[in-house]
Amino acid sequence: MAHSSNSTLAHHFVDSEQQFDASKMGMWIFLVTEILFFGGLFATYIIYRAWYPDLYIMASSQLDTSMGAINTGILILSSLTMALSIWAAQHNDRKKTTIFLAVTIICAISFMIIKYFEYTHKFHLGIFPGANYTFTGIDHVKAPQFFSIYFMMTGLHGIHVIIGIGLISWLIFKNQKQAFNSSYYTPIEIIGLYWHVVDIIWIFLFPLLYLID
């Protein structure tokens, strides 16, 4: 491929393909760090559950399985629409790209709204992380630990969803300014990779937290 004079090619890359591959490789490496970051929380969960299996069974009853399942469905849908936005960009369809990105954001916001209802319901019962835990409905001395882990895992995940909403909004903004086309859609590709990892983390959170019976 001849040396491109287009402005999206940075001066230190020889061609767009090298730049695209480098960007993807960079994002995959970053996602490795995300997996290990969340992984620490999964490790905490596993270790405490191995110590107190009964607690986990009891505590899980406080988590609403249907809300969790709906949220799982929403995130899977958002992953689909994210991938479809890339498909649209590859076909040079600017309008569809924006639409699919927008639907992804709507899914993400819906996810957060459901999370909001879940959290406020818990607060209403006195289930808070750490020191403010006052709920008496679970007869186990380590009950606060379960919910600390629950809030940490879902809270950190929620923060990543919000960051995703910000990033995808930026993509829509850039797309509307005609920054992307079938030759250059790298930011959509790499933010898409991030978003899928956010989905994958929830795919594991859901059974581990909600479906313990």
Next chain:
Amino acid sequence: MDNTITSPKNGLKIKRFTSPDHPKVNFAQAEKGIKAWLTTIDHKKIGLMYLGSIAFFFFIGGLLALTLRLELWTPAKTFLDADAYNQVFTLHGAIMIFLVLVPSVPAALGNFFLPIMVGAKDVAFPRLNLLSFYIYLAGAFFSLYSIVTGAVDTGWTFYTPYSAQSSTSVVSMTFGVFVLGFSSILTGLNFIVTIHKLRVPGLTWGKLPLFLWAIYATSVIQILATPVLAITLLLLIMERTLQIGIFDPTLGGDPVLYQHFFWFYSHPAVYIMILPGFGVISEIIGIFSKRRVFGYWFIALSSIAIALMGFLVWGHHMFVSGQSTLSSIVFSMITFLVGIPTGIKIFNWVATMYKGSISLRTPMWYALMFLFLFTIGGFTGIMLGTLSVDVHLHDTYYVVAHFHYVMMGGMLVAFLGGIHLWWPKMTGRMYNEKLANLAAFLIFVGFNMTFFTQFILGSKGMPRRYYNYIDQFQSLHQFSTVGSWVLGVGFSIILYYLLHSLGKKGVIAPKNPWGARSLEWITQTPPVMENFEYTPVVIHGPYDFHKPIAEFEYGIEGSDSHGHEHHKDQHVNIHSVNV
């Protein structure tokens, strides 16, 4: 030899590029002024900004060390009270590890030289590189801000339960370290992608300078380990602010779990700190013995082995913490194994020197110091890894001596060696070698005075982090303190002559004062903004000292936009061509 050749394998039109030692406009002259530096995306300037910052923080950490050694002049209070003493050693450790040693070689020397060594114009993500630097400064700010708000007295390891309960500014410092972690991760990410994607034609993995193999292995550790530290510190901050009860036993948590998570990062972190040093030593010993480094692939792959195996030994910091006997046994066993790849390197470096044409210039003195001091440090590490021995020596000065031998006698000495090796290339100036050798000698003497004594103190039972001690230890402590002053003098001399070389009376350096062969020595001094005025093509290996320099000056005009993916992984062989 002709000046133009055509490699039949891939059709590259290669010609020889000769250039004067010094360019008309070097990288520092290409964009001028403070603003240019602060907003630069040029990896060389970013590397130098890191170097300056690291030197500054080293100075602060060093002052803290001198302070605490001075307090230990007498068995009881000398001039600090106990709480202040705890804060001093905590800050000393945190600064030296997180602000100096972890970034040191990769951020300063790696940033400057990695792209040049692979023949590229910059790292893969230059703007991310600048962001890394600013994140580093932000992390440093939060960490040091803690001094103002009440300091930290937990030790750099922040063990619970004390760290969850101490009234000092644990949150500010741990948040600072959390932020610093991102700088480390982004730098590692940048380096891995650069080495994979931006190598020039002919630069196969087997022709990479060993320094780059070391940086690569370091970057892998940074990616895998740092996130776990991040989540651990985040959980600790939550423990302090929300009392979530994961690590604090009074809230139902497990303090040993904190140690597991902390050391999962912090043990590989010591390899993050030392591997780049190993890389520098490989370069120095090769160049100053004028010989191919013995066992190239053993050294290259042992770096990868250390990086990976280093993740399996963290429990050797926890033998007396209350972890199960089974895990202690497993961790001890693997600790013995992890010494093997390092041992291989030491043997290979010595073998490189055998029958070599040794040139005792300043960088080589540092390399020789390294071999001696690091070997002591490494051996004593294995001794500490022996379960029964560790029961006696854990948390004594023996441990302090061990890690100073590997980190300071090893890593810092290697860093100094790298600075002295590459100073002419980065700055275009040569330093006063007599003063440099004097400083190196003082550092060697001062270091052994300070720290060998501590092996003795430790095995006699002097606990670490203790503010006061029994009278019998006083003369040893005083000897150690005097050693710290000798060290201080040595470092001051280094600062003096390096700064002096940059001034009006500084000596201008040629582009290849050591007669080396890797790409950074082929380009001009200091390098131009884009590192090369052509795209280099690599024909020989970086330690082929017997091949004439002319054969290292080949390249192609402009940039290689034709099938770069293939060229860099194919050998370019001028002897297979008719010229």
Next chain:
Amino acid sequence: MNGHHQLSLKVLLGTALALGVLTILTVSVAKIHIPSPFNIVVAIAIAVVKAYLVVMYFMNLKNDKKFNLLSFGFSILFLLILVGLTMLDTMFRVEVIPGF
């Protein structure tokens, strides 16, 4: 852009459908009482299959450079090392939390 693998609409929709089915499956299985520890094994197994589908098809790892697959694999491996070696301590202690 030449060299880029074009995503296929059929594959994407098929993957989403499969993920939906697996989600329904995972919820249904949770309602059946399976003796521990197999209930966890089944739940995790289904989650792993779902993650596999997302990684291979939505993230396009199937058609991507091998290095990216290797990176992903390493992250899982080292996570397992963190959990595994820590549990070599936590599961083999005499008391769960020393002294408390």
